[in-house]
Amino acid sequence: ELCRGDEYSVMYTVTIPKLGYCRTSSERATRPGTDCRRLWPKCFNSKDMVNRGIQNGTLHIQVKFDRLVRKHHRWTPTLAFNREKLKMLRAERQVDVTFVVGQPHDQTRIRANSALVLLGAPGLQAIIDLAPVSSDGRRRVALPMVDPEDFRDMLRFVYADDTSFLADKTSQTDMLDQLSVAVAFGCWKLKVLLEIKLATNHLHVNSCVDLLLFADEHSCSILKEECIKVVEKNMTEVW
Template sequence: MPTSKTVTTFTQQTEQGTHVFDIIGYSQHRGRDDDGVAKPLVSGRFLVGGHKWLVLLFPDPINYTNVLYQDRVMVLLVLRSKNVKVRASYELRLLDQNTGSWVSVYRSAPRLYEFVNFDDRSSYIASFAGQRSLFESSTYLRDDRLTMECIVTVMKSHCRETRSVPKIQVPPSDITDHFAKLLDEKIGADVAFSVGGENFTAHKNILAIRSPVFRAELYGPVSEGTAPITIEDMQPDVFRALLRFIYTDSLPPFDDLEPNDYCEMIRHTLVAADRYGMERLKLMCQSILCENLHVQTVATTLALADQHHCDMLKDACIEFISCSMNAVAATSGYKNLKRSCPSVLVDALEKTSKLPKVVLLQGVYAISTWLLKASERRLHVATTLTFYCYCLHL
């Protein structure tokens, strides 16, 4: 199934600016106005992200009545651009007078800032209350001088980019082609077979891993050593097809065979698959035969299915016969089936009629007894039995 993959990259465009607030004579700026309100130290305005900002420092507590602020130094970041909303964050640093390096004392999360009226003392933005002992320690306050650095980061437009991920096409597996080449070129072959006057070579380990019967023959206590192994009761083409399946997990195409010869080859291959315990090959042969049932050969296929315990193929044959009884009964294969495997016909009739097997067997026994007596009248037993079975089927 074709698939595609895309990736979206979401990035935040930002602009950052730094403002240094150097307070000389820190102690001189402490105090309150006549109304008792703490007076802030106000930095100059500075631009970051196209917006105006300033920093307020309250050396004295804003609210003496609140114990939380009594030992605190308040630092505020204020947006001074009018009628705007800005999403920003800021970091406050103090200059270490001993080392000359900046030390971060506060870092805010990004938030939305709006313009406020500076005269409205209750509307300050982005406050930070630091310990007075920290700000006024000798590390940061020396010679009555305190130096702060405020780093403002303004979040600007978002950037969203979607792109396709390159897809690397992997070709289908060709391992079966390599195994077929191994069989054809006989590279490293270590076992030989003689089948119907033809010689074949193969690889023991491959045969053993694919077939439990070959494993026992080649590596078991009764293995025949290095001499060629003779395979009886098998045609060379069938053994060739068996080897092809062992190496490639597929059957050869048999393109040069006529339909009847093709089905006959598949029947022989099914027998070979059963002989060597290759269940997948056996099922493949059953599937092919099931798709190629014919009036002239269905009885032969039924006998084969019964002999090699192919229940699904057997059921398919019985179903086919039940739909074409008259035509099938006239074939030579059906006549051979009556003589060699009458029990198969009883099974077939039981499945296609409403009578149980015991009734059918009783009927066969009764009619057979009658037929023996009727033999003096020169009645053909098989023909009469066929007629009886046909009547039961009806």
Template sequence: MSRTSRARHILSTRDRSPSLRANQPLAMATTAAMLSAAARRFSRSASTIGRREVTDSHILTIDGYAASRKIPRNWWSRSPPFEAVDHRWTIKYFPNVASCCFEGHISFFLELEVDSFYGVHRITDPVDFKFSLLDRAGNAAHSRGVEGHVFSEATKVYGVREFMAWKDLAKSGCVKDDAFTVICDITVSQDWTKVDDEDDTGGGGGGAETPAAPRVVVPPSNLREHMNDLLWKKQGADVTIHVGEESFDAHGWLLMARSPVFEAELLATPASKEKLPGGVRRRVEIKGVDPKVFKAMLHFMYTDALPETMEEEEDETVVAMAQGLLAAANRFKLERLKVVCEEILCRHIDVSSVAVTLAVAEENGCHALKAACLEFIARPGNMKKVMETEGFEKTKDSCLAGMLDVAMKQLAS
């Protein structure tokens, strides 16, 4: 290229450059807007959701080893209440477990403490807990536990029936000064919590502010307490129910709301012309139900909970009551009560009760309870023991089919 043409080229470029410089601010503004829009479009925030397990422990010393061995069946003692994993608990100690299947064994049960006489805290996450016998150095020498139990009003007591045989405890070397010590470890998974929050674009999407602590504390519901008072104080009761030799006053509107069977019965029952204290009442007679069972069922209909006294009874009494309540719940279409009783009976299956429980399950269409009974009977040696019980003699017509099925499966295997 000649010097003249090179000069013309340079001049031509210089002639164009002022217009480019004039348009530069507009171009920069357009680019900035595009980048800003893109940043808004592709900006992302990130968080981590974490689930953490919290474990607390309680050490319990059993003083009086020699005396405990002489305690008869069905006797138990409770530890003082203690706090663990944000709840209040006690430990029940059975020196000789009530069930004949586990005779000669120590049992420990964990109990969720009641908030008041009408309710308990509910733990929605499964709880793992274990009891460990401590040696003289404080180390666990023997452990038994439970995984994934959900404590609720219906299942507030749960534990290990066969924690340890007395003969094994005597050989363990863990007894010192006529006492031994166990530790209860309780583990619960905390609710999902937000543990990290940051904006990966470097601005505009930072972590959320921590909400201020509430200034007003809402007390727990006391509806159950009021409903319990409504039942036993009989204020406004307009129905009298005769069960055997006993009578119960109740409120027709509640009975009809809770049970379609009662609804049909009361709608078909004219009010008595006889004026009683509190006004005119309808009279209903219930046959085929034990008065104690009906009283417990009526308590459940008002409060949606079983009487607390059931937890304090001996195993045999609890089983008999649950069997009667299950049949009554099925008769009066109280589905939740039926499931609650089914769960209680599943926890109390043993040689002496399984035949009657199986018959109750068959008669009332409780498939899960029936399966649990047959599984227990199918264990080696159990069928013969069950057939020798008084309960089997009374109910063999109802439970023979299921037991025969178990026997056939055992022969085929």
């Protein structure tokens, strides 16, 4: 029986027979009763699902859980102050800015306190300052090219140093997506953490060139240095 509030490590396979679509997730952390959209594969377009996936008036989706393990040491903020800030984010208390994140067909509105956000992600300063003020008195910031899940993860980290979205088996693709968001908005503490995680968990001979190109493009000096070391040690295999 699942316990509400406890954290679980989840891996699953999603199949939509009509579309011939099948994807196995990386390991993710979640809690019963929370928004399950963060577990849905990012690459799947909900509009395509409606337009092409329905057969005889019914949309068939098969979900197989390959792994569902309760974590005995779930993450909690080390300080009571951090716990309170995380509650603020969840309850949308003391908010003065609304982030409209994602493409029009799948937008998510995330309300936050701009002062707290800018402490950890100062790259958002100019975007917030130039954003129009809506009828509720809050600034409305549109971020259509950002994935809502990645942006929410960054906010949780900014508010309370929450790293629960970084499971041991978080995929390279997911980490690179999160790193791109951290770089874009100047969340340098999260950027450094993700660079170290990528170098530790995903850097090897087959990935070093791709990661090196990414690191160079996004000014990730830690990851770039580690990639160069791997390339130098395996020059014949890489080239």
